[in-house]
Amino acid sequence: MSFAHETKAGLVALSETMKRDCCRRAELYGILCMSGVFTRQKCKLVTSCGELAALTIKWLGDLYSTTGNLYVTEKKSGEADERSSNKITVPQKRELERLFHSFRYEPDEPETSIKREMLRCPNCAAAFIRGAFLSAGTITDPEKSYHLEMSLTSEALADDFAALLSEQELEPKRMTRKNEHVLYYKDSESIENFLAYIGANTAAFTIMNKKIERGLRSDANRIANSELANIGKTVAAAGDQIAAIHTLMQSGELERMPDELRQTAMLRLENDDATLSQLAALHTPPITKSGVNHRLKKIMAWGR
Ligand SMILES: [Zn+2]
Incomplete structure (x- = not known):
């Protein structure tokens, strides 16, 4: 029917x-x-x-x-x-x-x-x-x-x-x-x-349930989309950093940097899809996520 x-x-x-x-x-x-x-x-x-x-x-x-x-x-x-x-x-x-x-x-x-x-x-x-x-x-x-x-x-x-x-x-x-x-x-x-x-209570309930079901589905989509957006941002930022580090390497500037900055730059180059937390853990000794962020900013600004 x-x-x-x-x-x-x-x-x-x-x-x-x-x-x-x-x-x-x-x-x-x-x-x-x-x-x-x-x-x-x-x-x-x-x-x-x-x-x-x-x-x-x-x-x-x-x-x-x-x-x-x-x-x-x-x-x-x-x-x-x-x-x-x-x-x-x-x-x-x-x-x-x-x-x-x-x-x-x-x-x-x-x-x-x-x-x-x-x-x-x-x-x-x-x-x-x-x-x-x-x-x-x-x-x-x-x-x-x-x-x-x-x-x-x-x-x-x-x-x-x-x-x-x-x-x-x-x-x-x-x-x-x-x-x-x-x-x-x-x-x-x-x-x-x-x-x-x-x-028409049955029909009203059917519509209400449908709406709840759709709401749950769109919440799930929204979460998935925002996670994707964050991953996209990470990838884009890493791309910019890697391009800057390549330029610094070619100009010989990388050699003139303090050891700690050079270490972070090399780790970034070798781990192009790592998040900041992952990069932080790769350092010897390990540093914090904000420490990595701080160093990457310094690298990006080097020589400007
Ligand atoms: Zn009546």
Whole structure:
């Protein structure tokens, strides 16, 4: 099952256990309102999620005594669990009008606003938003990237929905794609918040775990990179020192240096990949790391 389908199937299972009628009505309203075709002439929901299709038909009957038609078509391509397309309509014009009336729309009121009267108890908004996600939303597998979006056909409805989300402190980002108005979340934290808010706890945890896993991996990379950078610095410094010592040798300056400096210079030449601590230990008698550092600086500055 795809991550999106799994998330939606989990949400439908949660919705089926919901006791309060006000919340179930709010959720069904969210499902239909965000389905893309929601007017008094025509109401249509197309989804690859069979569980959502079954829930919608059941609730239309249970909550509004309305008959929904379901057509299932099988597609040849796509992921195995996304191959059936479920189309739900409310074919009877009279039933559709009654439904709009029940959703508190005035007879000539446009269908592009969210009727807040439908959100009656403190949990109704979450139920409505869950319905909207089930109907118009999708989420990318966190293995690939962090992305959750809801795509609407009406700009006015997208505006109103964005406002409702912001009221719940779930302010979405906006973009348009062809004729679609897309509300989306791109960072893992807002996706987690959204999922937790609508009750998709398993999906929220999956994203959280993925983030922790990635964090650990990037910490490990950062450490490895900084070690590499230090090695790179050591090699570059040694290269400069060796070049300077060669020049001093050719000019005869090396012979004029005090014995202790000459010893350090020769050890540097012979051990071009040694660290300062290793060089220090090679001296007779051994000297300290800062002693080596001090002598190398003197060598580099010799004759300047
Ligand atoms: Zn409620």
